[in-house]
Amino acid sequence: MGYIIKNIKALVQTESEFITFRAGEAMKNLPFIENAFLVVVGDKIFDYGGMSEFSIKKYASVKEKLEVIDATGKMVFPSFCDSHTHIVYAGSREKEYVDKIKGLSYEEIAKRGGGILNSAKRLHEATEDELFEDAMLRLQEMASYGTGAVEIKSGYGLNMEDELKMLRVIRRLKESSPLTIKSNFLGAHAVPMEYRGNQSGYVDLIINEMIPLIAAENLADFVDVFCDKGFFTVEETERILMQGIKYGLKPKIHANELDYSGGIQVGVKYGALSVDHLEYTGDEEIEALLHSETMPTILPGAAFFLRLPLAPARKMINAGLPIAMASDFNPGSSPSGNMQLVLSMACIVFRLLPEEAVNAVTLNSAYAMGVQDELGTITRGKIANFFITKPIPSIEYMPYSYGDNKVEQIFLNGEKIAF
Ligand code: NIG
Ligand code: FE
Numbered sequence: 001m002g003y004i005i006k007n008i009k010a011l012v013q014t015e016s017e018f019i020t021f022r023a024g025e026a027m028k029n030l031p032f033i034e035n036a037f038l039v040v041v042g043d044k045i046f047d048y049g050g051m052s053e054f055s056i057k058k059y060a061s062v063k064e065k066l067e068v069i070d071a072t073g074k075m076v077f078p079s080f081c082d083s084h085t086h087i088v089y090a091g092s093r094e095k096e097y098v099d100k101i102k103g104l105s106y107e108e109i110a111k112r113g114g115g116i117l118n119s120a121k122r123l124h125e126a127t128e129d130e131l132f133e134d135a136m137l138r139l140q141e142m143a144s145y146g147t148g149a150v151e152i153k154s155g156y157g158l159n160m161e162d163e164l165k166m167l168r169v170i171r172r173l174k175e176s177s178p179l180t181i182k183s184n185f186l187g188a189h190a191v192p193m194e195y196r197g198n199q200s201g202y203v204d205l206i207i208n209e210m211i212p213l214i215a216a217e218n219l220a221d222f223v224d225v226f227c228d229k230g231f232f233t234v235e236e237t238e239r240i241l242m243q244g245i246k247y248g249l250k251p252k253i254h255a256n257e258l259d260y261s262g263g264i265q266v267g268v269k270y271g272a273l274s275v276d277h278l279e280y281t282g283d284e285e286i287e288a289l290l291h292s293e294t295m296p297t298i299l300p301g302a303a304f305f306l307r308l309p310l311a312p313a314r315k316m317i318n319a320g321l322p323i324a325m326a327s328d329f330n331p332g333s334s335p336s337g338n339m340q341l342v343l344s345m346a347c348i349v350f351r352l353l354p355e356e357a358v359n360a361v362t363l364n365s366a367y368a369m370g371v372q373d374e375l376g377t378i379t380r381g382k383i384a385n386f387f388i389t390k391p392i393p394s395i396e397y398m399p400y401s402y403g404d405n406k407v408e409q410i411f412l413n414g415e416k417i418a419f
Contacts, residue, residue, distance in 0.1 A: 002041040002064040011036035015377040023322035030355035043413040073391035079148025080339035083368035086330035090126035116190040142337035148385030151369040155186030167219035178412040185220035215247035223249035227263035234262040256280040268292040274368040278311040295368040300345035301334035313350040324364035344402035384414035
């Protein structure tokens with residue numbers, strides 16, 4: 001099966017080359033074609049161009065039946081890549097949300113056994129099937145807002161059995177969801193109760209037992225550490241990353257959300273694919289990132305929900321860095337996977353131009369989860385994950401009109417998705 005989508009008001013993020021990401025000034029570059037067509041064959045983008053060049057004869061040799069869709073007044077964007085989520089979880093945490101409104105800080109809630117440990121307790125009580133079904137619904141909801149690829153972390157298990165349970169759920173999601181999914185082992189998300197006072201014992205467990213077993217079962221693509229004040233130190237992070245790398249897991253870490261933790265530097269030192277959060281990013285951190293291939297990733301949902309100081313996105317781009325943005329969908333600090341909202345916050349809160357913001361949630365976030373060769377742009381040969389919008393007046397309207405869903409039709413792997 002295939003599709004010819006014609007009369008597209010604007011086909012956005014077209015790129016003939018396979019590029020890695022856009023950085024600095026180049027983040028303002030968002031190529032698009034007005035009055036365009038897009039041809040999909042099988043699960044891939046086959047061709048695209050301006051309607052004036054369109055000729056059906058060109059596709060005569062294509063064996064698949066090509067259904068024609070008229071997209072007059074509508075735009076096409078590549079699906080969003082959400083490179084940082086924690087969508088496998090049990091229950092919600094709105095009680096803590098009210099505690100926060102009453103004035104308790106994220107760290108105070110965590111110290112009382114709330115926060116991540118609260119989710120760990122509930123995850124322990126949930127079955128694999130329950131976790132799978134809940135996460136599947138979240139994926140569908142995210143897809144309905146235009147997301148086509150998701151990185152999912154473990155980290156609410158915090159013991160061997162429950163971390164494995166989470167990672168097996170992620171494996172099932174990979175097998176049964178049409179979205180592209182990457183799996184990240186985040187055993188070092190918090191220190192579980194039974195290791196309070198013996199944090200190094202828990203780090204030893206991660207290094208000596210969890211990583212080897214997870215790698216042997218091929219359950220993770222990446223390894224993550226919450227390297228921050230009150231969580232894991234730079235030294236502990238180094239030990240975990242070294243072991244992860246030894247077992248073939250690329251680092252992607254939580255860094256500098258709560259303080260100048262050294263997390264960015266240690267991520268860069270170990271070739272992390274991305275360092276994420278980055279509220280505490282100064283000149284030294286920017287300098288380290290400039291000499292690296294690590295994608296700085298900002299999570300506007302968590303910053304908004306926790307009312308954190310803002311990562312200096314503008315300063316980072318002006319210094320020549322790329323920026324990716326992701327949802328951080330999780331029950332504690334960002335209970336939403338709506339990437340259209342992330343796009344709007346990129347512009348409204350972080351003052352990115354709409355072009356920069358679209359790059360942050362498509363190509364750059366694809367890089368941040370290692371899928372830039374398959375997704376993130378409209379490029380011949382890439383996986384056909386994209387969406388057709390409702391009729392909208394301009395590209396800028398996407399971030400401008402925040403809070404409602406502008407997506408009308410989703411395509412994943414070249415197939416129309418119905419919800
Ligand atoms: O990315 N910062 C650390 N971890 C998550 C929060 C998880 C939770 O509170 O459950 C985050 O924001
Ligand atoms: Fe996170």
